[in-house]
Amino acid sequence: MPDARCLIDRYASYLPVTDRTPRLTLGEGGTPLVRARSLERETGVPEIWLKVEGQNPTGSFKDRGMVVAVAKALEQGARMVLCASTGNTAASAAAYAARAGMSCTVILPAGQVAAGKLAQAIAHGARVVAVRGPFDAALAVVRTLAEQGEATLVNSVNPDRLEGQKTAAFELCETFGDAPDALFIPVGNAGNITAYWKGFVEAARTGLAHRRPRMYGYQAEGAAPLVRGAPVAEPETIATAIRVGNPASWRGAVAARDESGGAIDAVTDAEILDAYSFLARCEGVFAEPASAAAIAGLRKRARANGLRGASRVVCVLTGNGMKDPERARSLAGGDIATVEATPDAVRAALRS
Numbered sequence: 001m002p003d004a005r006c007l008i009d010r011y012a013s014y015l016p017v018t019d020r021t022p023r024l025t026l027g028e029g030g031t032p033l034v035r036a037r038s039l040e041r042e043t044g045v046p047e048i049w050l051k052v053e054g055q056n057p058t059g060s061f062k063d064r065g066m067v068v069a070v071a072k073a074l075e076q077g078a079r080m081v082l083c084a085s086t087g088n089t090a091a092s093a094a095a096y097a098a099r100a101g102m103s104c105t106v107i108l109p110a111g112q113v114a115a116g117k118l119a120q121a122i123a124h125g126a127r128v129v130a131v132r133g134p135f136d137a138a139l140a141v142v143r144t145l146a147e148q149g150e151a152t153l154v155n156s157v158n159p160d161r162l163e164g165q166k167t168a169a170f171e172l173c174e175t176f177g178d179a180p181d182a183l184f185i186p187v188g189n190a191g192n193i194t195a196y197w198k199g200f201v202e203a204a205r206t207g208l209a210h211r212r213p214r215m216y217g218y219q220a221e222g223a224a225p226l227v228r229g230a231p232v233a234e235p236e237t238i239a240t241a242i243r244v245g246n247p248a249s250w251r252g253a254v255a256a257r258d259e260s261g262g263a264i265d266a267v268t269d270a271e272i273l274d275a276y277s278f279l280a281r282c283e284g285v286f287a288e289p290a291s292a293a294a295i296a297g298l299r300k301r302a303r304a305n306g307l308r309g310a311s312r313v314v315c316v317l318t319g320n321g322m323k324d325p326e327r328a329r330s331l332a333g334g335d336i337a338t339v340e341a342t343p344d345a346v347r348a349a350l351r352s
């Protein structure tokens with residue numbers, strides 16, 4: 001039987017919630033784990049599982065943290081939430097704010113947000129402003145606005161966000177009866193890798209798991225401050241979700257890497273796109289480009305024999321492929337044939 005309780009109820013004893021915290025929910029969490037047989041054949045890893053976080057209500061992992069952050073804001077009497085975002089945080093904040101009857105403002109890096117994410121923020125009634133510059137510039141603005149009391153900040157610098165996001169680690173431990181050997185995850189602002197590690201540490205401490213996984217985080221090569229060891233002023237990558245030059249949870253990501261004996265590395269845009277289409281075509285799983293960075297990272301590490309005997313590996317697919325329809329269309333390499341509605345014309349089109 002699937003657990004019908006909402007995420008806040010299911011993990012209440014692990015979350016900063018009380019009986020008075022509103023049980024806000026859109027059905028987040030409980031996402032599928034899908035076995036990746038094609039990837040297993042290619043890499044030689046015995047078991048690879050995809051944690052399909054794009055199946056959350058707004059199509060990304062952000063919902064796990066957002067439900068807790070917005071519920072806590074509501075409990076504390078806030079009327080308005082605010083965030084900077086490469087798109088998914090905005091979509092999630094807008095949806096949960098709408099659900100909670102709060103208003104929502106999102107600040108986006110101009111021209112760098114995938115169409116589906118922008119559509120979601122608008123549909124849910126958020127006020128949307130685009131700023132010139134990368135995500136980091138937008139985050140600096142909302143931090144100042146929040147300090148001046150204009151709204152509750154629901155970026156992952158809000159600790160309630162990370163508390164909610166760590167529940168994905170619990171789900172993995174519950175399903176397998178233990179933590180996996182290794183976890184592959186894309187890294188942008190570094191909140192998620194920080195949250196997963198917190199979750200795995202708590203799972204081991206409370207008996208949900210016996211051990212902790214090695215954490216492997218992947219940034220895009222043009223936006224890899226953690227790999228370079230210094231902020232990147234003008235981050236660039238086709239994976240716009242992780243186009244971040246100065247991650248807010250820098251220290252959390254480094255701690256996750258070092259305490260787990262893992263690594264944070266970079267993959268190129270070409271490797272990301274190749275993994276993106278491999279996943280869609282060979283596994284039947286449509287994730288957005290940023291999510292594919294985790295797959296590209298696993299392939300890279302497997303090629304370099306860097307998996308150190310890991311036999312059960314989980315890749316976190318953070319966002320749904322439908323978020324970024326233009327990227328998928330670009331794979332078609334031209335217009336779709338439009339012909340007369342006759343079998344002959346369709347056969348001819350299929351042959352050409």
Ligand code: F0G
Nearest residue numbers: 085086088089188189190191192318319
């Ligand atoms: N994957 C997707 C699809 C994302 O949207 C993000 C972050 C990440 C990975 C990286 O997660 O920031 O916790 O390291 N998106 C943020 C946003 C920045 O604004 O939606 P992270």
